[in-house]
Amino acid sequence: MPTGVALRDPRQQLFDAAERVLVRDGVTGLTSRAVTTEADVAKGVLHRHFADFDAFLTELVLDRIARVRARTAALLEAAGTGTVADNVTSVLLASFEPVMVAIVVLVIARDELRGRLRAAGTSRFPLVGEGAAMIVEYLTAERDLGRIAPDADLDALAPMVIGAAHLLFTEQKDRQPEPEAVRKVVTTVLAGALR
Known part of the structure; x- marks a missing residue:
């Protein structure tokens, strides 16, 4: 140029x-x-x-984390509408697009990047942790509305949903899994908590 x-x-x-x-x-x-x-x-x-390439990558991941946080606000607005499983499925399909899956792999692969992200105040496992926090917030809102059992362990359910979804998405090389496959995972993980 x-x-x-x-x-x-x-x-x-x-x-x-x-x-x-x-x-x-x-x-x-x-x-x-x-x-x-x-x-x-x-x-x-x-x-x-950017000061160096790792500073660039840190800002790239922080930009993606900001998108997850924006998605959290939209998901919270969906509380009480539709079904819990459909709402979680929709946000997972929107979140786990190929770029996010690739960025999660990047974060795993680069120690310096993980260190900088933690120093910036991200979760212990950046992006994945923010995704789990998003699900916890949403399920809490649904529990407050009576659509999730009051004794459901949301701090255990959210990482299970994220982990199961992540495995499903990483198994699909160049395409997303079918929405029904994602919904089945979500429904299975949340089965004991849904009312």
């Missing part, structure tokens, strides 16, 4: 490029050069906006 050409939103352009590289080439293919090449910008652009 010629010098002096303004980028529309360099951070977002780099994030979008990183997500494409990560989904296409995996963790080992995700390098600063691959990101800047994919974004069609000079390599210096990344370092102009």
Whole structure:
């Protein structure tokens, strides 16, 4: 890219490029050069906006965590409507798209990234922990409405839902599982808690 050409939103352009590289080439293919090449910008652009590549990756994951938190607000608004299983299924299908699954793998693979994310105040297992927290908040709202048993252990159920869903999504290489398969997992995990 010629010098002096303004980028529309360099951070977002780099994030979008990183997500494409990560989904296409995996963790080992995700390098600063691959990101800047994919974004069609000079390599210096990344370092102009981020201290180093791990700082860039940290901001990328924090951006994804912000999306999970926004999804939490929408899920909480659904409390008391539809069915609990359908609401959880819908949010899992929206959350576990290929980029998120790839970012979870990235977080697992990079120790420095996990350390920086923890220092930034994320859950012990970034993205997965925020996803579980989202489910706990939602199930708490449903319990308050009487649609979940009062003695249900939500802190145990939420990670079970997230873990089972994550396994289902990671088994599907290039596509999402069928919604009915996700719903079946959700219904099975929540069976004892639903009223």
